[in-house]
Amino acid sequence: MLIDYHIHTKMCGHAEGEMEEYVREAVRKGLGEIGFNDHFPILHIEDTELALRLAMSIDEFPMYVKQVKKLQKEFKKHISIKLGCEIDYLPGNMVGIMNIINKYDFDYLYGSVHFLDDWMIDHPDHESRFKNKDLDKVYKDYFKLVREAAESKLFDCISHIDVIKKFGYKPDSDLTDIYEQTAKALERADMCIEVNTSGLYKPVGEIYPEEKFLKICYEHNVPVTLGSDSHKPEHVGRDFDKAVSLIKKIGYRKIVRFNKRQRSYVNV
Ligand SMILES: [Zn+2]
Ligand SMILES: [Zn+2]
Known part of the structure; x- marks a missing residue:
């Protein structure tokens, strides 16, 4: 069974289409389960206009949850829909965020690192900051936050x-050690990762992770x-054939499924 747990909505300010269209696309492509996983509101940026281009407002958040639940019922016979949220890992800011999150019954929570201090590392507006940077240090700092x-x-x-x-910026040095340390941290924390196909459409042209x-x-x-x-909507389940052949080549036979933050596995 194929699952797509990383679906945004236009509420985040940088996605298109109605939520229902994403669901219909998933049904059309024969996915067994999907999850809406929109960005948690950006509360640490004072520039409100920018914050609303990155994520929904805090006032919209209950509406997002309500909309997902409505679609769950409407499409019950056709597809299973889960409630997720993509949350920025911001050291020092997590208590307030989790206090809000814990008011809801999410099926799963995704943790993302999009910020190194005020640098939005995956945002096109900040791409030029990669130039003249010590890429070894950038990768070291980034993966330190991922481990945290x-x-x-x-x-x-x-x-x-x-x-x-x-954006295709990679250090010349060997990343094996950083990858090893990070994989060990994930293992210790019993944390799952996603195989994300969107990287194929970015300058790097690769699935995340490599x-x-x-x-x-x-x-x-x-x-x-x-x-x-x-x-x-047309991005739903995009290039999952490539993702599945990659994980199978490596040895994976099952993928993770979530329900009310409990993990189970399904064959791919
Ligand atoms: Zn995302
Ligand atoms: Zn993201």
Whole structure:
């Protein structure tokens, strides 16, 4: 059974289409289960206009939950729909965020690192900041935060774990050691990661995580699930044939499924 747990909505300010269209696309493509996983409101940025281009407002958040629940009922006979949320891991800000999150009964929570201090590392507006940077240090800092996110155990899954490569900036040095340390942290935290196909459409042109990293995760018993990071209805389940052949090549036979933050597995 195929599952796409990474679907955004237009509420985030940078996605298109009605939520129902995403569901219909999933049904059309024969997916067994999907999950809406929209961005949690950005509360730490004072520039409100920017914050609303990154995520919904805090006032809209209950509406998002309500909409997902409505669709769950409407499409019950056709597809299983889960309630998720993509949350930025922001050291020092997590207590307030989790106090809000814990008021709802999410099926799963994704933890993402999109910020290194005020640098939005995967945002096109900030791409130029990669130039003249020590990429070894950038990768070191990024993966340190990813490990912290895993160790925090606040989430069920880490999203697009090597999204730092999105614009194609990679250090010349060997990343094996960073990958090993990160996979070990994920194993200790019993944390799942997603295999995210959206990287194929970014300058880097690769699935997240890259094959070498995914192999190390497999060796450390880190389970995986699948995500398209859809920002348009037609993105749902995009290139899942490629994701499945990659995980099978590495050795995975099952993917993770979530219900009320409990993990189970299904064959792929
Ligand atoms: Zn993301
Ligand atoms: Zn996303």
